[in-house]
Amino acid sequence: MQLVKGLGISTGREMGVVHKLDDTSYELTNVTVAGSECENEIKRIENAFEEAEEQLKDILEQPSCSKETNDILAAHIAIVNDNALQSRVRVLIIDDLMCAEDALYTAIEDFAKIMEGIEDEYMKERATDIRDVGKRILRALRGIPAEEDLDHEIIIVAQDLTPSTLSSLDRKYIKAIVSGTGGKTCHVAIMANCMGIPAVAGLGNEISQINEGDTLIVNGKNGYVYIDPDDATKAKHIEAKKKDDAEKERQKKFINKKAVTKDGRREVEVCANIAFVNECGAAKETGAEGIGLYRTEFLYMDSPSWPDEETQFESYRQVAEAMAPSPVIIRTMDIGGDKALPYMNIPEEDNPFLGHRAIRISLSEPEMFKTQLRALLRASHFGKIRIMFPMVSCVKEIREAKEYLEICKAELKTRDIPFDDNIETGIMVEIPAAAIMADKLAPEIDFFSIGTNDLIQYTMAADRMNQKVAHLYDCFQPAVLRLIKMTIDAAHRHGKFTGMCGEMAGNADATALLVGMGLDEFSMSAGSILRFKSNIAKITYSEAKELAEKCLNSESCEEINALIKGGSPDGKNENE
Numbered sequence: 001m002q003l004v005k006g007l008g009i010s011t012g013r014e015m016g017v018v019h020k021l022d023d024t025s026y027e028l029t030n031v032t033v034a035g036s037e038c039e040n041e042i043k044r045i046e047n048a049f050e051e052a053e054e055q056l057k058d059i060l061e062q063p064s065c066s067k068e069t070n071d072i073l074a075a076h077i078a079i080v081n082d083n084a085l086q087s088r089v090r091v092l093i094i095d096d097l098m099c100a101e102d103a104l105y106t107a108i109e110d111f112a113k114i115m116e117g118i119e120d121e122y123m124k125e126r127a128t129d130i131r132d133v134g135k136r137i138l139r140a141l142r143g144i145p146a147e148e149d150l151d152h153e154i155i156i157v158a159q160d161l162t163p164s165t166l167s168s169l170d171r172k173y174i175k176a177i178v179s180g181t182g183g184k185t186c187h188v189a190i191m192a193n194c195m196g197i198p199a200v201a202g203l204g205n206e207i208s209q210i211n212e213g214d215t216l217i218v219n220g221k222n223g224y225v226y227i228d229p230d231d232a233t234k235a236k237h238i239e240a241k242k243k244d245d246a247e248k249e250r251q252k253k254f255i256n257k258k259a260v261t262k263d264g265r266r267e268v269e270v271c272a273n274i275a276f277v278n279e280c281g282a283a284k285e286t287g288a289e290g291i292g293l294y295r296t297e298f299l300y301m302d303s304p305s306w307p308d309e310e311t312q313f314e315s316y317r318q319v320a321e322a323m324a325p326s327p328v329i330i331r332t333m334d335i336g337g338d339k340a341l342p343y344m345n346i347p348e349e350d351n352p353f354l355g356h357r358a359i360r361i362s363l364s365e366p367e368m369f370k371t372q373l374r375a376l377l378r379a380s381h382f383g384k385i386r387i388m389f390p391m392v393s394c395v396k397e398i399r400e401a402k403e404y405l406e407i408c409k410a411e412l413k414t415r416d417i418p419f420d421d422n423i424e425t426g427i428m429v430e431i432p433a434a435a436i437m438a439d440k441l442a443p444e445i446d447f448f449s450i451g452t453n454d455l456i457q458y459t460m461a462a463d464r465m466n467q468k469v470a471h472l473y474d475c476f477q478p479a480v481l482r483l484i485k486m487t488i489d490a491a492h493r494h495g496k497f498t499g500m501c502g503e504m505a506g507n508a509d510a511t512a513l514l515v516g517m518g519l520d521e522f523s524m525s526a527g528s529i530l531r532f533k534s535n536i537a538k539i540t541y542s543e544a545k546e547l548a549e550k551c552l553n554s555e556s557c558e559e560i561n562a563l564i565k566g567g568s569p570d571g572k573n574e575n576e
Contacts, residue, residue, distance in 0.1 A: 001230045004206040006178070008223040009189035011531075012198035012248075013241050014176040015234065018214045019154035021165065028106075031099040041093045044141060045100040051140035052133070053080045059167050072129075072163050072191060075276065079133040085111060100141055108134035114301065125186040126298075132162035150174075155216050159207055161188055171195055176218035178225055180207040184503075184525075192220075193527035200225055247534075254533035255287045259522070265541035266515060270532055271329075271523040273501055277315060280322035282526040287533065290326040292449065292523020293388075293501035294319055296372070300335055305343045306368045312375035320383025327384040329449065329499075329523075331428065332372055332401075334358045334390040353463075358391035363400050373408040380420035388449055392427040392434055398444045401425075428501075430454035435483035438490035448491050449523070452502030456480050475504040476557040476564070481517075485552060488518045499523055509564050511535045516548030 033041055056077050060070055079085065085107055092103035108130060115127035139145075150173040158165075159180035166177070166188055174197055182188055182201030192199040198220030210216065210227060217226040217237045226233055259270045271292030272283035283291065299307045299315055319328050335344070335357065349355040362369040376387055389401050402425060412419055429435050430451035438448065452475055457463060459480050462472035474480075484500075491498040499521030504510050506524030508531060514522070515536060522532060551560045 002227040004225050006200040006223045007202035008220045009201045010192035010199035010220045013219045015217045016155040016175040021158040032097045041100040048137045048140040052137045251530045251534045259533045261541045263540040269521040272526045277318045286526045286529040291328040294330045309371045309375045313378050316379035317382045324383035329386045331388045359389050377419040380423050381418045386424040388426045390428040393431045429487050435487045438487045442490050442494040448498040450500040452504040474557045476560040512539045512544045516544030
């Protein structure tokens with residue numbers, strides 16, 4: 001028996017036999033073509049684009065295709081039909097005399113690397129979708145069959161499993177998924193959660209130790225994968241799976257219930273984080289009470305220039321209507337030095353994470369900023385929209401942003417365009433300065449939303465992508481908890497609410513602690529909502545407050561983790 005560790009991306013556990021999927025080779029061939037051959041290469045790639053689109057449409061028509069899969073495949077079709085992508089491929093063939101395969105590879109990599117340069121994990125994972133589409137087009141170019149037929153139950157193992165490959169396989173035969181790449185926010189994770197398939201990603205080179213026909217136990221909660229387990233491990237797995245199945249069935253009763261503590265003394269709002277309009281359906285189906293974070297970055301990334309007002313308005317309107325009358329918090333443009341786009345013309349910075357980004361760019365580009373604000377105001381007529389400004393560090397930035405908002409209101413009034421004149425505004429608390437100054441910022445806004453992903457790394461001066469300091473990047477660091485508590489208390493003193501849209505909000509271990517600290521709203525991925533409601537119903541408010549008090553008086557994250565888990569400071573790993 002051998003144990004390898006990855007990242008659990010879809011909870012649940014299964015045992016089965018491995019089937020490894022071949023990965024399409026996708027690299028530069030360095031083949032050039034003569035000028036006279038360019039027309040033929042363009043025709044080849046155009047046919048491949050058309051074939052890829054038809055394949056995706058065929059999958060969409062399958063009756064077993066879930067709504068979530070439909071939404072993802074629709075996004076893939078949009079990538080296939082993207083004019084900027086197709087134009088880039090043609091230019092590379094004509095100007096650089098690349099063969100169709102190399103032109104496709106280069107264009108796909110250009111787009112994917114823009115996504116990979118983004119700090120936000122959710123946005124990083126979109127690079128996988130772009131490459132997925134590229135591989136589908138490449139297979140069409142090479143005449144390779146797009147799908148694979150299954151006729152027995154298996155555990156899928158692949159170095160880079162893509163959403164379209166997963167969606168093309170018969171769900172009834174897939175017991176679990178193991179992949180070398182991917183993370184918790186990738187589309188494969190979303191699909192696996194919706195399908196109820198346990199999944200582990202991020203095994204890297206460890207995946208080479210798994211062979212066709214091996215027996216695996218896959219634990220999608222803790223990321224453990226057992227290769228050829230012994231009888232004792234199999235027996236433990238069977239017993240644990242019975243308990244998991246019973247708990248999953250129990251959670252279904254919370255779909256239409258509020259998130260309330262066991263004693264009924266504390267109710268909180270639970271919302272969903274989204275980046276696409278078509279994610280609203282999954283949010284509503286799991287009982288989300290609104291959208292706690294709508295990321296607008298894709299509107300900027302999918303455009304060859306600053307997106308115009310109409311394009312933005314349509315996107316915001318659709319989300320507002322889909323969720324009405326529930327609230328939708330829409331974050332203004334959160335792009336910058338670490339997420340530079342070609343048309344932004346931002347000089348390279350030595351430290352982009354501390355550089356020109358988010359609200360700082362918006363305030364320095366007033367026309368771009370006003371375009372977004374007008375679109376948001378117009379969309380507010382169709383639902384309950386709240387505007388949130390990212391990376392705010394001081395009172396001055398809030399006041400300047402609100403001044404632009406008032407200018408936009410005046411402009412719309414002169415055009416007799418309806419909007420919510422009382423639209424609420426808030427800020428992301430993701431810089432320690434904002435938490436420290438929360439008592440001065442609170443009177444300026446209607447709400448706070450804590451972005452723990454950035455708050456942790458800025459507070460601890462620890463890049464979460466740097467393995468040498470990764471031990472410092474922990475949401476249970478005492479300094480981080482104190483900043484969160486300062487923010488919540490400052491908001492409450494001024495009669496304002498505080499939400500959280502960072503990964504900590506969906507962390508099951510943090511639920512009781514955050515409830516005890518007084519957090520009002522939790523926003524997370526739709527797939528985590530039922531588990532959250534179930535967890536909060538297991539605790540009393542007095543227990544939560546007592547835990548919070550102890551944690552806030554602790555000296556280390558190890559001590560806090562022990563308090564949360566009810567064990568020793570050394571903690572324990574779940575091995576089953």
